[in-house]
Amino acid sequence: MRLSGALYKKIRRYMVGKFIDSAKVRVRAGNGADGLAKFGGVGGRGGDIVLEATAGDTLDAFYKRWKKKGLASARNGDPSQVKRIFGHDGEPKVLSVPVGVAAYARNDLGGGVLLAELNENRERVVVARGGAGGSPENDFKGQKGESLHLQLDLKLIADVGLVGFPNAGKSTLLKAISNARPKVADYPFTTVRPEVGIIEYPDLTKVSMADLPGLLEGAHINRGMGHSFLRHIERTKLLLMVTDVTGFRLSPQHPMRSCIETIVLLIRELELYDPTLLSKPVMLVINKLDQPGSAEIFEEVKAQVAKLEEVFEEVPEEVRPSNVLQFQHVLGMSAKDGPAAVKELKKLIKNVLREQIMLPNEDDYEQGTV
Numbered sequence: 001m002r003l004s005g006a007l008y009k010k011i012r013r014y015m016v017g018k019f020i021d022s023a024k025v026r027v028r029a030g031n032g033a034d035g036l037a038k039f040g041g042v043g044g045r046g047g048d049i050v051l052e053a054t055a056g057d058t059l060d061a062f063y064k065r066w067k068k069k070g071l072a073s074a075r076n077g078d079p080s081q082v083k084r085i086f087g088h089d090g091e092p093k094v095l096s097v098p099v100g101v102a103a104y105a106r107n108d109l110g111g112g113v114l115l116a117e118l119n120e121n122r123e124r125v126v127v128a129r130g131g132a133g134g135s136p137e138n139d140f141k142g143q144k145g146e147s148l149h150l151q152l153d154l155k156l157i158a159d160v161g162l163v164g165f166p167n168a169g170k171s172t173l174l175k176a177i178s179n180a181r182p183k184v185a186d187y188p189f190t191t192v193r194p195e196v197g198i199i200e201y202p203d204l205t206k207v208s209m210a211d212l213p214g215l216l217e218g219a220h221i222n223r224g225m226g227h228s229f230l231r232h233i234e235r236t237k238l239l240l241m242v243t244d245v246t247g248f249r250l251s252p253q254h255p256m257r258s259c260i261e262t263i264v265l266l267i268r269e270l271e272l273y274d275p276t277l278l279s280k281p282v283m284l285v286i287n288k289l290d291q292p293g294s295a296e297i298f299e300e301v302k303a304q305v306a307k308l309e310e311v312f313e314e315v316p317e318e319v320r321p322s323n324v325l326q327f328q329h330v331l332g333m334s335a336k337d338g339p340a341a342v343k344e345l346k347k348l349i350k351n352v353l354r355e356q357i358m359l360p361n362e363d364d365y366e367q368g369t370v
C-alpha cells in the first residue's frame, strides 16, 4: 500500500465545517449586597446562573440569542436597609439549552473544566453561584458573584454511531434502516450535521443510530469537516464503519484511496481523536456491492481485515494505526436497495448490543422480566 500523494492537500474553504454544535457565552452571577452592621441587617444574595435543558432547543438558537450580547448576567441582591432589614435576593438567570449539552468553564489556556452534562428535559444546574449577602460572617460585605466563560458542547446520545469517509453511503444506510430521512447526494460532505434515527424491531426493541459528517484522512488537523463532531460517538455503544467498495477520491486533484486504505485511515483518525473509541465494538459495512467488479474487491478486503496487522506493516509509519482492530462482523451490501438490503445488518446490530448486555435479553422478554 503506497498511500502516496499529497495527503493533506488544501481543501476548499467551503468544505470546512461551519455548523454549530458548540457555543460560547460569558456568564456573570449576581453580586451579594451589603448588610447593615448597625442593625445586624443581612444583604440579599446575588442571583445564580442556571442552565435548563429544554427538549427541542438547539445550539443554533442559543447562539443567536446570545451572540450579540455575549454576556448573560443575573441580578445582584438588594442591600439591607432600615425599612427592609433582610435585602431581597437577586433573581437567578435561567438559560435554556438543548438536551444533551455538556457545559465547560473555559480557562485562559483554551482548556476547560466540565461543569455539568444535561441529559434530561427540564434538568437544571447552577453553573455560576451568586455572591453571598453581607452578614456577620463576612463583615456585612456583599460577596462577588462567580463569573466565567461558558462553553456548551452538544453531544448526541445514540446507541450506534456511523463513521466513514464522505460519500460512502452512511446516510443512505440510515435511511434504509431507520425512520430518519437524511439528505443523500453524490458529493462529499452532504451531511453537515449529525442526525439520529430510530431502528425499530418487531419485538419493540428500539435502537438509535447517529449519522455523522464524513471523516477524512487529516481530520485531526482539521481537514474536511475536522473531527470535532466525533464527540457525538463518544457515548455510543457500537461503531458502524461504512466504506465504499470502490474507494474514495475527494476530487481529481486528490489522491485515490482504495477501500482497504480508507479503512486503515479511518482507524487512524479514530485513534488520533480518542484511542478508547476503538475499545467499543466495531462492525464494518462494505457498501455499493452493486458496482461492477465489487464482488472480488469485497472478498479481498474481507481477507485483508482478517489480518490487519499484515496490512498495517505496509502502511507508511506516519499513518499507521497503533492498534489492530477486530471487527465484530464484516458485511457487504448495497444500502441504496433499501430496507431489504439492511435486514441482516439490523439483526446483527441487535445481537451485538445484546452480547454487550446493552439491551435486555430475548428470554427476559418472554419471561416477562422486562
Ligand SMILES: Nc1nc2c(ncn2[C@@H]2O[C@H](COP(=O)(O)OP(=O)(O)OP(=O)(O)O)[C@@H](O)[C@H]2O)c(=O)[nH]1
Pocket (backbone or CB within 6 Å): 164, 165, 166, 167, 168, 169, 170, 171, 172, 173, 183, 184, 185, 186, 187, 188, 189, 190, 191, 192, 212, 213, 214, 215, 287, 288, 289, 290, 291, 333, 334, 335, 336, 337
Ligand atoms: N451504487 C450505489 N450507490 C450508493 C449506494 N449507497 C449509496 N449510494 C450513493 O452514494 C452517494 C452518497 O451517499 P450518501 O448516503 O449521501 O453518503 P454519505 O456517506 O452519507 O456521505 P456524506 O454525508 O457526504 O459523508 C449517493 O449518490 C448515494 O445514492 C449503494 O449501495 N450503491
Ligand SMILES: [Mg+2]
Pocket (backbone or CB within 6 Å): 170, 171, 172, 183, 184, 190, 191, 211, 212, 213, 214
Ligand atoms: Mg451523509
